[in-house]
Amino acid sequence: MKYKINFILNNENVEHEVEANRTLLKVLREDFDLTGAKEGCGLGECGACTILVDGRPVNACMMLGIEADGKEILTIEGLSNGTKLDELQLSFVNNGALQCGYCTPGMIMSAKGLLKENATPTEDEVKEAISGNLCRCTGYKKIVEAIMEVVENNK
Amino acid sequence: MKYVGTSVNRVDGIKKVTGDLKYVDDLKFPRMLYAAVKRSTRPHAKIIHIDISKAEKLPGVKVITTGKDFPKRVGLYLEDKNFLAVDKVRYMGEAVAAVAAETEEIAHEAVKLIEIEYEDLPIVTNALDAMKEDAPLIHPDLGTYKYASVFAPKPDTNISNHYKVRKGDVEEAFKKADYIFENDFYVPHIQHCPIENHSAIASVDREGSLTVWASCQSPYAVRLALSVAFDIPLNKIRVLSPAVGGGFGSKAGTTLEGIVIPLAMKSKGRPVKLTFSRKDEFINSFVRQGMHSKFKTGVMKNGKIIAIKDQYVWDGGAYTEYGVNITKAAGFAAVGPYDIENIWCDSYCVYTNHPVGGPYRGFGMSEIQFGIERNMNIIANELGIDPIEIRRINAQKVGGRTATNAPIDTCGLLDCLDQVLEDFDPNEKVESLSPNKVRAKGIAFGMKAPSMPNNVASSAIVRLNEDGTAYLLVSAQDIGQGSDTALTQFAAEVLSIPPEKITIKTGDTDHTPYEWQTVASRITYCAGNSVINACEDAKAQLLELASLKLGIYKRDLKLEDGYVVSTIYPDKKVAIADLSLGLTMPDGSGIHGPIIGRGVFIPPNVKDHDHETGLGDKPVAYWTYGCQGVDIEVDTQTGNIKVLNVVSSFDVGKVVNPTLVEGQIEGAIVQGIGSALWEELKFKDGKPLNPSFVDYKIPTANDMPEMIIKFIENEEKTGPFGARGVSEPAMIPSAPAIANALCDALGITINSLPLTPEKVLNAMKEKNNK
Numbered sequence: 034m035k036y037k038i039n040f041i042l043n044n045e046n047v048e049h050e051v052e053a054n055r056t057l058l059k060v061l062r063e064d065f066d067l068t069g070a071k072e073g074c075g076l077g078e079c080g081a082c083t084i085l086v087d088g089r090p091v092n093a094c095m096m097l098g099i100e101a102d103g104k105e106i107l108t109i110e111g112l113s114n115g116t117k118l119d120e121l122q123l124s125f126v127n128n129g130a131l132q133c134g135y136c137t138p139g140m141i142m143s144a145k146g147l148l149k150e151n152a153t154p155t156e157d158e159v160k161e162a163i164s165g166n167l168c169r170c171t172g173y174k175k176i177v178e179a180i181m182e183v184v185e186n187n188k
Numbered sequence: 189m190k191y192v193g194t195s196v197n198r199v200d201g202i203k204k205v206t207g208d209l210k211y212v213d214d215l216k217f218p219r220m221l222y223a224a225v226k227r228s229t230r231p232h233a234k235i236i237h238i239d240i241s242k243a244e245k246l247p248g249v250k251v252i253t254t255g256k257d258f259p260k261r262v263g264l265y266l267e268d269k270n271f272l273a274v275d276k277v278r279y280m281g282e283a284v285a286a287v288a289a290e291t292e293e294i295a296h297e298a299v300k301l302i303e304i305e306y307e308d309l310p311i312v313t314n315a316l317d318a319m320k321e322d323a324p325l326i327h328p329d330l331g332t333y334k335y336a337s338v339f340a341p342k343p344d345t346n347i348s349n350h351y352k353v354r355k356g357d358v359e360e361a362f363k364k365a366d367y368i369f370e371n372d373f374y375v376p377h378i379q380h381c382p383i384e385n386h387s388a389i390a391s392v393d394r395e396g397s398l399t400v401w402a403s404c405q406s407p408y409a410v411r412l413a414l415s416v417a418f419d420i421p422l423n424k425i426r427v428l429s430p431a432v433g434g435g436f437g438s439k440a441g442t443t444l445e446g447i448v449i450p451l452a453m454k455s456k457g458r459p460v461k462l463t464f465s466r467k468d469e470f471i472n473s474f475v476r477q478g479m480h481s482k483f484k485t486g487v488m489k490n491g492k493i494i495a496i497k498d499q500y501v502w503d504g505g506a507y508t509e510y511g512v513n514i515t516k517a518a519g520f521a522a523v524g525p526y527d528i529e530n531i532w533c534d535s536y537c538v539y540t541n542h543p544v545g546g547p548y549r550g551f552g553m554s555e556i557q558f559g560i561e562r563n564m565n566i567i568a569n570e571l572g573i574d575p576i577e578i579r580r581i582n583a584q585k586v587g588g589r590t591a592t593n594a595p596i597d598t599c600g601l602l603d604c605l606d607q608v609l610e611d612f613d614p615n616e617k618v619e620s621l622s623p624n625k626v627r628a629k630g631i632a633f634g635m636k637a638p639s640m641p642n643n644v645a646s647s648a649i650v651r652l653n654e655d656g657t658a659y660l661l662v663s664a665q666d667i668g669q670g671s672d673t674a675l676t677q678f679a680a681e682v683l684s685i686p687p688e689k690i691t692i693k694t695g696d697t698d699h700t701p702y703e704w705q706t707v708a709s710r711i712t713y714c715a716g717n718s719v720i721n722a723c724e725d726a727k728a729q730l731l732e733l734a735s736l737k738l739g740i741y742k743r744d745l746k747l748e749d750g751y752v753v754s755t756i757y758p759d760k761k762v763a764i765a766d767l768s769l770g771l772t773m774p775d776g777s778g779i780h781g782p783i784i785g786r787g788v789f790i791p792p793n794v795k796d797h798d799h800e801t802g803l804g805d806k807p808v809a810y811w812t813y814g815c816q817g818v819d820i821e822v823d824t825q826t827g828n829i830k831v832l833n834v835v836s837s838f839d840v841g842k843v844v845n846p847t848l849v850e851g852q853i854e855g856a857i858v859q860g861i862g863s864a865l866w867e868e869l870k871f872k873d874g875k876p877l878n879p880s881f882v883d884y885k886i887p888t889a890n891d892m893p894e895m896i897i898k899f900i901e902n903e904e905k906t907g908p909f910g911a912r913g914v915s916e917p918a919m920i921p922s923a924p925a926i927a928n929a930l931c932d933a934l935g936i937t938i939n940s941l942p943l944t945p946e947k948v949l950n951a952m953k954e955k956n957n958k
């Protein structure tokens with residue numbers, strides 16, 4: 034049984050039919066080919082699937098597709114404007130804040146969610162905000178630096 | 189130098205921050221089927237019967253395979269494993285059957301319907317027990333298995349390799365020693381935990397040609413293993429590794445590729461995808477081997493160690509096709525970064541009913557050096573010598589000898605120590621702000637060589653385009669360590685073309701040239717040399733043509749910013765672009781054709797060791813040395829440890845890209861902290877107890893310490909621009925440095941990892957009871 038849902042996906046209105054038991058992560062990755070959000074665990078434990086729902090970071094693997102109805106969803110693919118990167122994306126590249134890149138989309142979306150809510154977080158607030166996003170490569174230092182650079186630039 | 193030594197941005201950065209880079213699990217093909225795996229629920233059992241009849245009838249199920257379909261054994265160094273179990277299972281979670289179906293859900297449903305009848309066999313889950321004579325044999329046919337000649341499996345035992353070092357006369361030396369110390373240590377199984385779970389897609393066409401997309405570190409090694417396992421000629425197998433979301437060793441060799449291929453062979457041309465769940469990733473990709481170590485050390489009053497007799501017993505798990513080489517690597521570094529005259533070392537790889545052990549960042553070095561570096565501090569404390577002093581006295585130095593008696597011609601170990609001490613005062617007492625907490629400092633050394641067969645090869649091709657841009661082709665994989673960027677920097681330097689004008693292509697055995705494996709911190713070194721050689725080849729062609737064109741001797745020409753320029757008359761020059769397809773002569777005729785450079789590399793003069801003594805003048809290409817100081821805070825009420833500050837120094841030979849190499853060290857330190865404080869894959873009678881991120885904690889951003897990262901640049905003569913590998917070595921000192929800080933400050937002894945609150949509190953209790 035499929036349900037019809039309407040939502041805003043990366044700034045566009047979409048209408049979609051979805052089974053009740055499919056996660057939003059599967060819907061985004063499989064139905065919309067938006068594979069930027071990754072599945073690292075499927076259980077809400079790693080943050081690789083982080084997207085913004087109405088501006089707040091959410092683990093897409095823990096949300097059902099039908100729950101997207103009426104919501105505004107932003108994935109990493111919708112963050113940049115064409116080839117014009119978001120300031121966080123640029124800062125990650127410039128600060129070497131990524132290695133394998135698998136955690137990166139989720140990490141950037143968590144940071145984006147934080148900055149939307151609080152444009153001037155402290156370093157500890159940044160660490161706390163990304164503490165649900167596991168990165169096995171970087172040791173987090175350059176990630177925190179990249180986010181703090183954006184914070185400083187916007188002060 | 190213009191590009192080497194600068195923090196060029198990652199060439200794969202934009203693809204990664206935008207989500208544009210497609211990893212294997214992101215790929216989708218028309219008519220693709222999805223696979224799921226039936227796994228063993230027993231740690232050791234005969235397979236009596238597999239009933240697939242119910243599963244077959246489930247609508248949407250297309251193919252079911254079992255081990256009987258392809259019973260040939262495979263393995264990198266020792267042919268002891270099947271991709272799907274044949275006749276017997278040897279660990280809980282082993283793949284027994286696989287299903288390909290229209291959807292993932294159907295495949296998982298079908299797997300539940302497969303029924304397996306087992307007959308349990310006695311299990312052995314402790315490597316020390318598995319070595320005993322009456323232990324149940326996990327591979328009774330070990331004596332018939334094929335293996336590479338440098339290994340020594342012992343038929344009719346569970347020992348799949350025994351590597352020994354016999355240097356000098358330890359027993360005589362023990363007689364002369366002022367003191368003898370004996371200590372035991374243990375490190376548990378841990379998991380790599382790349383955030384990307386393993387994934388593979390296989391497709392077989394009507395010619396029988398096989399294409400595999402795999403999240404693997406080593407496309408060529410995978411191709412060879414698959415060719416052997418499935419009797420397919422190499423030119424009919426194409427392995428692509430489009431991107432790797434972290435490896436740390438887990439994606440070296442082959443894992444799940446061999447499971448999808450039999451399905452694809454029977455799926456009538458439909459591609460089949462298999463992606464591990466996180467639970468699979470914990471249990472079914474390589475685990476770091478557990479290891480028991482034991483040291484008997486003979487020391488003189490002044491702190492000079494004159495003999496070490498040690499034993500390493502590796503819990504290799506159910507299959508040790510790869511693990512046997514870790515045992516050997518441990519022997520080469522038998523006593524760590526110390527110069528000891530008399531050594532007796534036995535390193536055993538032992539089968540148990542645990543998941544498959546394999547390479548993990550450091551390839552045995554973190555495991556052995558935990559014991560070696562703890563042993564050093566224990567001895568220093570007993571003798572009342574400063575732990576740094578005892579290290580200085582015994583450290584390997586230029587002019588000394590390694591454990592295999594190889595002469596040491598470069599060694600920046602003490603330089604690294606001194607560099608750490610510039611920012612780290614081990615004796616400075618810092619009071620914690622909280623009354624229940626104690627601040628403590630500790631130090632440890634680390635050393636590692638690339639552990640690889642002597643003659644492993646690398647190759648590279650560079651192709652110039654009509655506009656002076658270039659393609660660089662290699663099969664070294666960027667698994668996050670930044671090799672795409674470093675190799676591009678090498679090419680940019682030699683060709684004098686900016687990195688943004690060079691596009692690197694990797695990971696496609698049909699189109700990118702041979703690379704043995706992306707492991708062992710060997711890529712910057714091995715692939716780097718092949719890239720330099722390829723670019724030198726292209727450069728020689730350019731100079732040849734430019735010499736004709738300009739009428740200037742080749743020796744008076746150089747490459748500069750996209751031109752071949754005279755070193756004498758700087759205004760005499762020709763654009764690389766204009767030579768890229770050959771040279772047009774004044775009469776309109778052409779010569780040479782497109783500029784294509786080829787480069788190959790094998791580490792020079794690395795030779796086999798002597799089998800009886802384990803000794804050898806050059807069993808490895810080079811050693812990387814380093815040191816770490818840590819500053820921790822221990823909560824004496826809860827036993828919790830927080831790492832506050834870390835200072836690290838490694839002798840990397842040449843810093844190719846400061847930001848990238850810092851990133852490697854920072855990542856290694858934090859991974860090292862995880863292994864020190866929390867990480868342990870736990871088992872009960874072979875059953876994995878904590879295969880999830882909830883029950884197996886890895887470090888988060890909140891666990892990150894302040895880090896000062898420093899480098900020594902003692903050139904490695906055979907290295908590209910003097911560089912040597914460092915991505916693995918950097919993790920080695922973390923755990924022992926933390927343990928040394930903890931134990932020395934509290935006056936306790938903990939000789940196993942991880943340093944859990946429970947162990948800390950127990951050790952404190954024990955001390956107070958004394």
Ligand code: FES
Pocket residue numbers: 071072073074075076077078079080081082083092093094095
């Ligand atoms: S995949 Fe969603 S939290 Fe791990």
Ligand code: FES
Pocket residue numbers: 131132133134135136137167168169170171383433434668
């Ligand atoms: S960059 Fe690899 S997991 Fe974060």
